[in-house]
Amino acid sequence: MKRFFAIGIILSAVFFTACEKKETLSFVNQNMVNNTCTNCPKVTIDLPQAQPENEITSKINQDINKFVINILNYSEEKTTDSLDAAIEIFRSDYKKLKERFPEDIIPWEATINGTISFQNTLFTSIKIESYIFTGGAHGYGSITFLNYDTKTGKALTAEDLFTDKGAFVDYAEKLFREEEKIKPDANINSTGFMFENDNFHLPNSIGFDEKGIVLIYNPYEISAYADGLTKIEIPLEKATQFMKPEWLSEAH
Numbered sequence: 001m002k003r004f005f006a007i008g009i010i011l012s013a014v015f016f017t018a019c020e021k022k023e024t025l026s027f028v029n030q031n032m033v034n035n036t037c038t039n040c041p042k043v044t045i046d047l048p049q050a051q052p053e054n055e056i057t058s059k060i061n062q063d064i065n066k067f068v069i070n071i072l073n074y075s076e077e078k079t080t081d082s083l084d085a086a087i088e089i090f091r092s093d094y095k096k097l098k099e100r101f102p103e104d105i106i107p108w109e110a111t112i113n114g115t116i117s118f119q120n121t122l123f124t125s126i127k128i129e130s131y132i133f134t135g136g137a138h139g140y141g142s143i144t145f146l147n148y149d150t151k152t153g154k155a156l157t158a159e160d161l162f163t164d165k166g167a168f169v170d171y172a173e174k175l176f177r178e179e180e181k182i183k184p185d186a187n188i189n190s191t192g193f194m195f196e197n198d199n200f201h202l203p204n205s206i207g208f209d210e211k212g213i214v215l216i217y218n219p220y221e222i223s224a225y226a227d228g229l230t231k232i233e234i235p236l237e238k239a240t241q242f243m244k245p246e247w248l249s250e251a252h
């Protein structure tokens with residue numbers, strides 16, 4: 001048992017250690033919005049941008065921008081590939097509603113901040129925290145992780161990262177039940193959760209930090225808004241057993 005534990009620690013160290021001389025890209029946060037518009041909704045966007053400029057970093061930056069554009073997309077009828085244009089559409093939609101209902105429309109808000117939660121020479125995990133208010137009883141806040149292969153710029157899915165997604169799901173469900181005090185033989189929704197078809201599933205947001213794997217269910221995903229987000233953290237000594245070999249060693 002001690003031997004296997006030691007191997008796990010070694011793999012974890014390899015997995016979560018970056019070799020500076022091999023790094024091919026870096027990230028610099030850029031505040032992309034200046035709130036100088038009169039009678040406009042408050043928009044604050046601060047995102048990591050991959051550098052230096054090349055095909056790989058361009059692919060990553062375009063994907064990050066696309067994600068943010070989708071967050072800002074209040075009007076599904078208007079589409080754009082430009083983040084600047086998406087911001088202007090967001091502002092324009094607010095102004096039009098405000099003109100029609102000057103006494104009823106409360107100022108909108110969009111706050112989106114991204115940080116690097118984990119990075120080595122193999123892949124990068126970016127944590128994006130967002131809050132959008134476009135009227136109603138409350139706004140919507142969420143946390144999403146975007147994962148990228150730093151060698152190719154490809155956005156990584158659970159299938160790309162894990163050796164056996166099914167085994168990982170089973171392990172995550174075990175942790176979830178333990179933390180939420182749901183008995184192994186009980187319905188996963190017995191304590192008030194809202195998993196579709198009463199079956200446990202991974203969240204839309206899967207990321208990494210220096211401690212291991214982070215799973216986040218955002219509001220409405222499996223529970224009511226008032227319950228907030230639900231988080232599962234898998235320690236790094238346990239995380240590596242589920243990772244594909246290509247993410248556990250440095251490429252030569």
